[in-house]
Amino acid sequence: MAGEGKKLKKGFGGDMRMVPVDDSLSSPFSLPETPWVPDAQCPKCVQCQGKFDFLTRRHHCRRCGKCFCDTCSSTKVRLPRMLFVDPVRHCAGCTNISQKENDFFEKHVKNLMTGASFHVSQSGEANNNDAIYSCKMTSDHRNLQFENQTSRLDEILVTNIESLQILVEDTDSYGNPVASGVAMKYVDSCGEKMIIKMIVTNGQTKRQGQVWLASMQKAFKLIHDARTTIR
The missing domain is CATH 3.30.40.10 (Zinc/RING finger domain, C3HC4 (zinc finger))
Structure with a gap:
């Protein structure tokens, strides 16, 4: 049905x-x-x-x-x-x-749909380590949602993400880089170019955040490659 x-x-x-x-x-x-x-x-x-x-x-x-x-x-x-x-x-x-x-x-x-917690800051805002939001992809795969117990940020249309840069601040025991966050450039609902920075939270949710970042990187590449192929 x-x-x-x-x-x-x-x-x-x-x-x-x-x-x-x-x-x-x-x-x-x-x-x-x-x-x-x-x-x-x-x-x-x-x-x-x-x-x-x-x-x-x-x-x-x-x-x-x-x-x-x-x-x-x-x-x-x-x-x-x-x-x-x-x-x-x-x-x-x-x-x-x-x-x-x-x-x-x-x-x-x-x-991506399960989501993870991040310290979030947007263009024009000072970094605020207390601004922790749960980020997840909507069930239709079209938007990223950011919310916590007291507030919600504007959703980001996935197809409006223009670039994605994985941030690295550490390495594992084998010397491989470990993702600490991501910076995404996107166009908001008003047509303005924005940058959102998401830093993985420490503690029990750290691993979940790193996994979410790896999945987001693959999602962006899949969409980017599709755009290139269709053109």
Whole structure:
């Protein structure tokens, strides 16, 4: 059953997709369904070069839209970025990409939605170590929320984040840098460029904050790469 604001829609191959009723409300992690290469333009399998005929049927990879024989596209993998409800046919190359992205959805999106605590300061404000906020991503993946027991900051639209810099002030026992916070440049609801600085709190919540930062870095890269690919 479709959720509120969503509807079921058939993809090019008849596979069902759960898409937003309003495209402007789609998750920033989603990608449009890839158009299929017309049958007339693919007389043979892209991978094994076998010719298509009555016995060797052509199939389309749901991620790249190219033509493959059944053997070269027999793997079915979940493809949440294109909003498919069930696992769909993939070629070998796209299988690896989708499997890595599925790890992001299963692990990192969950971390971002769970949230973490940070010392927060914004453009034009003096650093205030007492300004501790819980930061988490909304269920539609579109915004970051900041709130504590007494106040709430304006939400940040994830797609309005222009740059993200991980702050490092320490190293682990192996000499590897350890994230202590993040500085994000973004455009607010009034069109003004802003910078928000988030420093991990110490104590029991420190590890959770560092995990959240790692997930946020991966989320920003995923969105940035998608913008570059679409352009």
